[in-house]
Amino acid sequence: MELDAIVIVLGSGVRLAAPLLCACLAGLWSERSGIVDIGLEGKMLAAAFAGAAAASVTGSAIMGLLAGLSASLALGLLHGYAAIDRHGNQIVSGMAINMIAAGLTALVGAAWFGQGGRTPSLEGDARFNPVLFGMDPLTIITILCASLTWLFLYKSRFGLRLRAAGENPAALETAGVSVRRIRYAGVAICGLLCGLGGVYLSVSQAAGFLPQMTAGKGFIALAALVFAKWKPIPALFTCFLFGLLDAVAIRMQGLSVPGLGFVPVQAIQALPYVMTVILLAGFVGRAIPPRASGIPYVKEN
Amino acid sequence: MTLAIELIDIHKRFGNVHANKGVNLSVQKGSIHGIVGENGAGKSTLMSILYGYYGATSGTIKIDGREARMRSSRDAIALGIGMVHQHFMLVETLSVLENILLGAEGGFWLSAGKDAMRAKLATLAKTYGLEVDPDARVADIGVGQRQRVEILKALVRGAHVLILDEPTAVLTPTEADNLFDMLRVLRDEGKTILLITHKLREIMHVTDHVSVMRRGEMAAHFETSHTSVEEIADAMVGRKVSLIVHRGPANPGRVLLEARDLVVRDMHGVTRVDHVSFSLRAGEIVGIAGVSGNGQSELLEALAGMQRLTSGGITLDGAPIDTSRLDPSHMRELGLMHVPEDRHRHGLVMSFEACESGILGFQHDAAYGGALLDRAAVESGLAADMETYDIRPRDPRLTTHSFSGGNQQKIVLAREIERGPKVLLVGQPTRGVDIGAIEFIHKRLMALRDAGKAILLVSVELDEIMALSDRILVMCGGRITGERTAANANPRDLGLLMAGVTDKAA
Amino acid sequence: MKPVLAGLAVAVGFMAAGDLAQAEVKPAIVYDLGGKFDKSFNEGVYQGAEKFKIETGIAYRDFEIQNDAQREQGFRRFARDGFSPIVAVGFSQASAVEKVAAEFPNTQFTIIDMVVDKPNVQSIVFREHEGSFVVGLMAAKASKTGKVGFVGGMDIPLIRKFACGYVQGVKYANKSADVFQNMTGTTGAAWADPVKGGELARSQIERGADVVYHAAGGTGLGVLRAAADAGKLGIGVDSNQNALFPGKVLTSMLKRVDVAAYKSFAEAKAGTWKPGLQVLGLKEEGVAYALDDNNKSLVTADLKAAADQAVADIIAGKIQVHDYMSDSKCPM
């Protein structure tokens, strides 16, 4: 590939990585606090719809952002309620949120806008426009989020408590801090970041909502989270790598790579998942999740 | 004389379990106050209520004479109460410093709080001799060090009441002595210490007062200097204990189980069983004494085929076992059966019908049909055992968790004994079992010995070991530190061996 | 329970009554997976049907399927309730049409974009390569860089047919022009992925393309948007997409599925509906390039003249546009 082509692919990789990174960091905050979340996909989708719908109705991208964040936050808190207060199975709850979001966005979208679940295309102020190096404000916020996540997770009181909640919640509780509150904070941040990712997809990138437009990004983000071993800076690089793979895959249709011959696009698409399985299996390195994640914290046992 | 703590008529219910029933307790300021009781007597629950971890169902708590409302540990900490839990409340992936900081960070950003905490730790290290490396990861430090971290956590928060729940369960005797010295220093500095334990010797050794709990109730209060071990023990069990089992003379036959140079390393590479060799003959009970956590559990599990042996050999009734392929079901086929230390974790499936729990480990027995399990045979098997072992209620189809602890333990014993083992491994046979069942179980084991079977008994209750065993092996730090016959064993001597003072060194 | 039982009775009664009303034409449509409002193919059919409804006052029923299993069910349901003709939109419907047409030999089926050989099925296919040739020629003439792009949806012979016609048109106008070609994907998802479409168009534009043509259904919206955002020109497909980004869409390659649907309904009403194959090209005005107020300023008189000349030449047979699907090869 020529140099300019590489630059183009890198740029495209950043754009495709941004929503992944949002969802990945979202998962990080939730799982580091002890709540496993396979509902990243659903939350992103809900935010994408709410964001595009609100932006289209109000004509303001900011309103879209707010609506998207609220929708995702609401689902995050629902997951939190099931996992924290009801001690429900977190996998099941995440699954439910994915289904509800997939159904509800298409159903309400179809009934509301009468375009088979799409929202009208967003124009002008209803979408985010590039402000810096061809990046729009959301891309910049997203990259900022990774560094802020690192800062707050490792350097702040809240981050310390959150990490403790995900490793040994009883230790946190006996230190006089409410595990419930910390975990709710974790799922709330998760909701907001998923919301950001969803709004990025619909209001910034695609300028409109389509049913199922997240197309598995929430699950790639989950894979990226495992791959990054639940750490923010590796998450940044993993998401960029996965975004880059996507960018390359898009351009690979029917092309053959010098030296490698014809590489099926599907092989590149499957690569993040395969790499994650290999890492999980401990064949190369090992990914160990936060110890208490997925286990309901029941104080009075 | 002022009271640091007053608990008045504390009740605590967990669903339909009544864990504390109208408990009263007064603790004098600047004293070491022991609370003893058997497992399940409600000690830990009571202390968790005092520490705000559980809310009491009803009752009053007074701290320094003032009524206190404990909604969470935060309230307890604010009132100057610190607690060192039996299972350490530490986050292993964090550093010592971060663990101590947790909940007392001193500001939104950690950096300022960390500096201040380092200075504070240096002072405490000087005052009490509590030295720790603040930058070590908790996962990398030993048990004794972890306990220090727990005590430091309480002290840096300004605790003047310190609760320690079974602090010596995982300590070597030397470490325990160091701890007691430290507690005395703290008391002399004016702190109040609550020590929860079921080891009577410790009570006598270090406390000023002692309160005895039994079945969720406060049974008695004593001033330590005016009481005796016997008096406390009687109060604990509610009637005169007769731990003396009527036994005839041992009649040892051929060697049924021989262990040579057994080594077990755990997944972290820590040596748990360190070159242990012994033999067990037909018609004898060999007891293994030791502080819990000194390799007895791993030894038992290795012999039962549950733990991989790192090296060493096992011979069962003259036939060597292929130790590279240890497998519990294979050992059972060869006649080695196993009453596990923890029946809830290993011995039973609580959600199964009792008769299903009654075939655990024997599910491949020809007695239970062909490809399909013969339900009638499974049920009638336990029904017969229920008669012999007086297991109540006599319904093999009830779920296992609807039986009491003693009856559950009898289901396990019946299962392992009634199939006629050559060798029986028994771990903690009477843990959490009522007095009546204890007597029954002891008699049953003795009868099995007299029938010419070999029994290896592991128990942390020294009295139980001494009452039942023909020979006693003592383990410390994974090694066998000494062997005594029933005739020449005494608690003091065994205690030294449990502390790692070996025959050679002595 | 009573209301439910009553409801059952009503529903059963309604079904039984379905066969009675055969007096007037009862047209119906089953859309493909993209949905009625895909701004493209399905929407074209919808517009044709709406036109018929406005002109004749005859209502029609339509159904948007959500998964493959529903195709057959949809056709069967319409057929049993006495609807005819039933328009099937898209090549994916072929096997379902084939099956249900055999079960209901008296019902008229019209399938668009695919050939189904049954005595009661009318198959309508288009000569997309001809229309694509014309817009290719326009793209080459409008391009300042001599580089143009093509973004296809799912990589199937039909879309290669678009691409091949387009390339021929570009090269006809400018032998040395570069054409960047990309397909979005290999599965149905490639029709509804505007983000990927936008990325592909962006990369073509970054490599120098200043006119990008798409044949990618919903994905194409992303292509046109990326072109518009970059200040370049897009070319729409199927429906007239000039109005999506006025002044930024050079033209649209019209594939008159609306005409096909309208004709099918109208012929059925008039009793002239015939089964068999119909091929619609430039000559039959089945394909065309779009000119309206939105792109008036972009299509200069010269450009219009060149395009119209090409149309005339193709109709006259002076220009032979190769059909990719005839031999699965593109000469360019």
Added chain:
Amino acid sequence: MRAAKLPVWADLTLVPLANVVAAFFVSGLVVLAIGENPFNAMRVLISGSLGSLEGISFTLYYATNFIFTGLSVALAYRAGLFNIGAEGQAYLAGLGAALVCLSLPGLPAIILLPLAIVAAGVFGAIWAMIPGWLQAKRGSHIVITTIMFNWIATSLMAWLLVNSMRAPGSMQPETKSFPPAALMPKFDGILSLFGIAVPSSPLNVSFLLALIAAAFVWLLVWRTRLGYEIRTLGANASAADYAGIGTTRVIVITMGLSGMLAGGLAVNEVLGVQNRLLLEFTSGYGFVGIAVALMGRAHPVGVVLASLLFGMLYQGGAELAFDQPRITRDMIVVIQGLVVLFAGALEGMFRTPIAAVLGLFRRTDEPDSRSA
């Protein structure tokens, strides 16, 4: 996961009923919100799925898929394994069936069909056994690996169907049609042999296979030694260790059986209806299996009943979408999600009040604290 103890009959009837009622109540609110009459929608849903022979046939056809995937999830669940991969396992099972049907075209149905069914089972089993083995031997969390395996299956199948298996000249990434001998006998066809006329529907003998599979799962879990080991592993893994139950063996076998059951979906769809292999033929039925298993309390009888309910939802939902275009079939996805939410994640919410109503406890002040 249990919040309160209930008698078995209540556990199998009242709790799922409460869950469904709650899910339908919330769904009703959604219907109301988009401006339709929920009672009317309910009526169409029921008459569409049960009001005609055709409706019933379609309901049973959909239920067939759900019985297979529901049993798949339920069986693994009994061993303490959360198999989210039924979707991918069924997808691969379709490949197995297709390979047999396409490579042995001359065989008569009596040989070809059993071979294809076995191939589907084996392929599904293998795709499930790999995550099982990784869980048992390498400790990789089976939830994550099965999710990943679903996506890997999607890519693999897309690649195969696009590049190697596509019928020549076809626009669609799908194989050519299988020989007619590879088509599972349909109910309408069988019944017409006896002179009974029923409307044409995709319902085929796979439905009977599904019922047999349900009986087999019951027998396996509650009456065999392997089932005993599966349940022991699921209820108390350390007790399984103590009992000498080979954890790896049981996990891998259970996942294999689970994948095999998921393969039933391919039998019904690929061999029963489509008669060819096409992209995404699983269309989410594997995920619905999770809802079905949760609602059916991981018991075969419960799974069959829940499958019938979901079959009604699918068929009635199609009729609803047909009748009232404003209520698209996505409504069914919403109801599914709500069932999973109420029956799975929030199940304790209804157990507690039900337990209280039944007066099982003398005291109900802290019914949350007991865990099984």
